[in-house]
Amino acid sequence: MPAPSTGSAAAPKAPDLGHHGDAEATPGLVDLAVNVRRAPMPDWLADPVTAALGDLAAYPDPAPARAAVAHRHGRPPEEVLLTAGAAEGFVLIARALSGVRHPVVVHPQFTEPEAALRAAGHRVDRVLLDPADGFRLDPARVPEDADLVMIGNPTNPTSVLHPAGAIATLARPGRVLVVDEAFADTTAAPGVDGEPESLAARRDLPGLVVVRSLTKTWGLAGLRIGYLLGDAALLTRFAAAQPLWAVSTPALAAATACAAPAAVAAERAIAAQLAADRDYLVARLSGLPGVRVAGRPASAFVLIHLARAADVRERLRAHGWAVRRGDTFPGLGPDWLRIAVRDRDTTDAFIETLARILEA
Numbered sequence: 039m040p041a042p043s044t045g046s047a048a049a050p051k052a053p054d055l056g057h058h059g060d061a062e063a064t065p066g067l068v069d070l071a072v073n074v075r076r077a078p079m080p081d082w083l084a085d086p087v088t089a090a091l092g093d094l095a096a097y098p099d100p101a102p103a104r105a106a107v108a109h110r111h112g113r114p115p116e117e118v119l120l121t122a123g124a125a126e127g128f129v130l131i132a133r134a135l136s137g138v139r140h141p142v143v144v145h146p147q148f149t150e151p152e153a154a155l156r157a158a159g160h161r162v163d164r165v166l167l168d169p170a171d172g173f174r175l176d177p178a179r180v181p182e183d184a185d186l187v188m189i190g191n192p193t194n195p196t197s198v199l200h201p202a203g204a205i206a207t208l209a210r211p212g213r214v215l216v217v218d219e220a221f222a223d224t225t226a227a228p229g230v231d232g233e234p235e236s237l238a239a240r241r242d243l244p245g246l247v248v249v250r251s252l253t254k255t256w257g258l259a260g261l262r263i264g265y266l267l268g269d270a271a272l273l274t275r276f277a278a279a280q281p282l283w284a285v286s287t288p289a290l291a292a293a294t295a296c297a298a299p300a301a302v303a304a305e306r307a308i309a310a311q312l313a314a315d316r317d318y319l320v321a322r323l324s325g326l327p328g329v330r331v332a333g334r335p336a337s338a339f340v341l342i343h344l345a346r347a348a349d350v351r352e353r354l355r356a357h358g359w360a361v362r363r364g365d366t367f368p369g370l371g372p373d374w375l376r377i378a379v380r381d382r383d384t385t386d387a388f389i390e391t392l393a394r395i396l397e398a
């Protein structure tokens with residue numbers, strides 16, 4: 039597997055791109071390491087998923103789910119490709135675009151896009167956003183000759199939500215621009231009805247591919263369901279790389295249910311509550327000595343900087359709490375931790391433990 043090129047950034051010491059929060063959320067610990075929302079499935083979702091179990095003898099038919107998702111995002115069905123989670127989308131893109139010459143991944147971000155590119159044999163260039171600048175996107179940092187650019191919005195693990203306009207300036211003919219919006223449904227802004235800064239409905243940007251996931255807000259990580267949105271000709275290429283019947287009938291039922299207007303309205307309400315819970319977590323973290331919250335968090339998790347975070351993480355584990363290490367993300371290091379936003383009681387209990395550890 040080729041090592042990442044040094045490109046426009048200093049050569050990183052290879053972080054483990056295959057590490058994910060679920061490896062840290064071991065049984066018995068309170069899980070602040072994984073960003074999947076844990077709540078009972080609403081009936082409008084559980085009922086069709088369960089009913090689909092009665093249909094398992096038939097091969098899956100993606101057409102109804104594809105139409106429902108297309109309608110949700112104001113696109114024709116040809117501009118939707120259903121996938122076994124966002125993770126499959128990255129693999130299809132990496133395999134189908136075997137001819138790209140200069141793929142660039144904007145970091146820190148979820149590691150699977152780069153892992154998929156490398157597994158498909160690409161030499162990957164990294165653009166590392168600057169913590170001193172709140173990990174904000176500076177589009178000028180992306181090399182002009184990049185013919186594939188991958189960026190997350192909002193970004194895992196920084197929780198930064200880039201302005202849609204800044205990301206849109208990265209689109210151009212001859213370039214595929216992949217925007218991972220796996221957490222777009224977690225974002226909310228006062229006075230904005232829908233998802234602020236989402237490009238999911240933009241059909242005018244050349245080469246734009248938006249990656250979406252239904253596994254986070256709806257707690258469906260084990261079901262595997264997500265989709266790609268973009269130009270029909272591009273999606274046809276990605277579909278050609280996809281195994282037949284990759285998305286199961288229950289997962290398709292979930293995609294249809296989650297695209298309904300009532301589901302989208304429920305998502306908005308969850309995002310608004312999440313924003314309040316996140317503000318609370320940020321306020322409590324900011325009151326701790328030596329803890330610095332990165333950027334302006336906008337998603338279901340918060341990134342913090344503190345000296346000797348790796349030790350603190352171990353101590354938290356000893357006290358029953360799992361948080362996500364930061365050092366496996368390119369552009370971060372051992373002094374970073376990612377913490378999932380939970381309800382206030384959980385946050386209070388966590389902060390109390392963290393405060394005691396820091397005092398000690």
Ligand SMILES: Cc1ncc(COP(=O)(O)O)c(C=O)c1O
Nearest residue numbers: 123124125148194220251253264
């Ligand atoms: C930013 C981001 N994108 C995509 C994914 C993958 O999501 P899925 O479960 O839909 O494959 C994750 C999972 O953690 C993620 O954090």
